[in-house]
Amino acid sequence: MTTNPETDRDRGRLRAVATGPVVRLRDVTKSYGSGAANTKVLRGVSIDVERGELVALVGQSGSGKSTLLNIIGGLDMPDSGEVEVLGIDTLKAGDKKRANLRNQSIGFVFQAFNLMDHLTCLGNVTIPSVFAHNTGAKEIQERGRESLRRVGLADFAHRYPTELSGGQKQRVAIARALFGQPSLLLCDEPTGNLDSETGKEVIDFFRELNAKDGVTLMIVTHERRVSSVAKRVIVMKDGLIAETSDEEIASKQVGPA
Numbered sequence: 402m403t404t405n406p407e408t409d410r411d412r413g414r415l416r417a418v419a420t421g422p423v424v425r426l427r428d429v430t431k432s433y434g435s436g437a438a439n440t441k442v443l444r445g446v447s448i449d450v451e452r453g454e455l456v457a458l459v460g461q462s463g464s465g466k467s468t469l470l471n472i473i474g475g476l477d478m479p480d481s482g483e484v485e486v487l488g489i490d491t492l493k494a495g496d497k498k499r500a501n502l503r504n505q506s507i508g509f510v511f512q513a514f515n516l517m518d519h520l521t522c523l524g525n526v527t528i529p530s531v532f533a534h535n536t537g538a539k540e541i542q543e544r545g546r547e548s549l550r551r552v553g554l555a556d557f558a559h560r561y562p563t564e565l566s567g568g569q570k571q572r573v574a575i576a577r578a579l580f581g582q583p584s585l586l587l588c589d590e591p592t593g594n595l596d597s598e599t600g601k602e603v604i605d606f607f608r609e610l611n612a613k614d615g616v617t618l619m620i621v622t623h624e625r626r627v628s629s630v631a632k633r634v635i636v637m638k639d640g641l642i643a644e645t646s647d648e649e650i651a652s653k654q655v656g657p658a
């Protein structure tokens with residue numbers, strides 16, 4: 402059998418992308434403001450998150466959790482450092498490639514749900530389809546319904562967000578995040594606006610999504626319950642990170658449940 406060095410090298414590269422970390426940060430820094438008002442939020446953060454991990458990101462208010470998540474998701478840019486997501490160097494990639502990565506491979510879930518009240522649940526869930534250029538209207542509707550079914554809201558397609566409970570709204574927001582079948586889900590305090598029972602359901606859903614579908618999750622949270630289901634906890638402090646898989650230490654960092 403003959404070998405083709407070019408192809409083998411390409412295959413090697415593709416394999417590396419397919420098996421490498423989902424998120425790779427090196428010495429990432431970020432400041433806001435200038436002069437006396439300058440705040441150094443990230444002071445050189447390096448993290449690897451592997452495929453299939455469920456990571457909790459904890460730390461005091463203002464410690465830079467949302468900033469870090471936004472940089473990983475390409476919603477914000479660092480001042481310096483390296484950011485690689487799913488094998489793509491997001492700082493070197495052009496706007497189009499970065500947008501494609503964000504729209505096709507990453508799902509976002511926010512504390513405030515961010516649903517559009519004038520659209521039905523199905524309308525909200527299918528918003529990302531504006532980026533699915535080669536997908537027909539029928540398939541978009543089917544995929545939207547499938548996403549709603551996955552979060553247990555199959556019968557809510559034609560209801561409006563204003564008619565839903567907080568937990569139901571967050572499930573619609575999760576269905577929207579799942580519409581593009583992302584391999585990385587970034588969640589910023591997803592249970593922050595939910596009562597404890599509803600929050601638990603959302604966390605259980607994330608855990609199942611991680612275990613059954615292999616979706617990699619990074620969840621910013623103040624709640625011990627979330628960090629207790631995570632196999633790994635990243636603690637942010639003074640613009641740097643400390644890691645622990647020890648739930649007891651993590652729970653001390655995030656305060657009482």
Ligand SMILES: Nc1ncnc2c1ncn2[C@@H]1O[C@H](COP(=O)(O)OP(=O)(O)OP(=O)(O)O)[C@@H](O)[C@H]1O
Binds near residue numbers: 433
């Ligand atoms: N767009 C911005 N302009 C100026 N300062 C900002 C901006 N975004 C964040 N900051 C500052 O950066 C720091 C970190 O903010 P960030 O939102 O990342 O914290 P956080 O850990 O998510 O906090 P919380 O738990 O309250 O959500 C804070 O001091 C904040 O005031």
Ligand SMILES: [Mg+2]
Binds near residue numbers: 466467468589
């Ligand atoms: Mg935040």
